[in-house]
Amino acid sequence: MSEHTANLGHATVNRIGFGAMQLAGPGVFGPPADPERSRAVLRHAAASGVNHIDTAQIYGPDVVNDLIREALHPYPEGLVLATKVGGARDAQGGWLPDGEPASLQAQVEENLRSLGVERLDLVNLRRFERDLPGADQPALADQLGALMELRDEGKIDMIGISNAHLDTVREAVDLAGVVCVQNAYSILDRTDDAIVDLCRAHGIAFVPFFPLGSAFLAGGGPKRLAADEHVGAVARKHGVTTSQVALAWLLAQYERMLLIPGTASVAHLDENLAVGEIVLDAEDLARLDKVAPAG
DSSP states (O other): OOTTEEEETTEEEESBOEEOGGGSSGGGBSOOSOHHHHHHHHHHHHHTTOOEEEOOTTTBTTTHHHHHHHHHOSOOTTOEEEEEESEEEOTTSOEEEOOOHHHHHHHHHHHHHHHTOSSEEEEEEEOOTTTSTTOOOOOHHHHHHHHHHHHHTTSEEEEEEESOOHHHHHHHHHHHOOOEEEOBOBTTBOTTHHHHHHHHHHTOEEOOBSTTOOTTSTTOHHHHHHHOHHHHHHHHHHTOOHHHHHHHHHHHHOTTBOBOOBOSOHHHHHHHHGGGGOOOOHHHHHHHTTOOOOO
């Protein structure tokens, strides 16, 4: 295994994958204006060696999975398609919890149908405990139990956990042997340092979303990165963008940190994939440690 690859459960994937969410229409709702452009991005990703694509039936909904199937089926050998369950969309595109065990199983069936596969490589259980603190949610054991039944039936290969607190991740490891955690994490938001440490201790992959900081931050994550003197200095040293530095910083944190930056542009995709060639030295990392967390 090279420095450019890592284990995702029992699979070996390139550490820079692709998040397909942005291939849907604005707000991840409805179809894109140019579906063929989206399919071209997916084909370019696969041709460039991307073998970890993150998706979900609720992206659109009923849009992104169809684009992936149209662009890439029959799928290249070794491609890991990761999807997630636990949420739904309302008529205006709002995100809603939908995590009852029977619904999770129905969502798995929808993902199987739309992706055109008999088994899903990886299913992440999306929790809403961070979005809706204090709200009633189905018991984690019941949710994981429903997914484990489908794993036993051969409809799911691996299970992960998403948007979860430390105690939830710990319980998911114990109950279901989850292979990855998908939470918000970036140089601007290190709230989940303890969860990264837990993943490191158990050899579990960590897959950060909002890798450039949430777009909901004041000024937006990429704009804050561009304005940061420390990130800017490292970017100038290496002749790269501040966003590329932020992604390279993530790779340097943990050997099983797997990136899934999303884009609807082939040129931007190539820029993201080039991050794997950036080697941050101790001086760079010490300087980047001075970046003030947002919020």
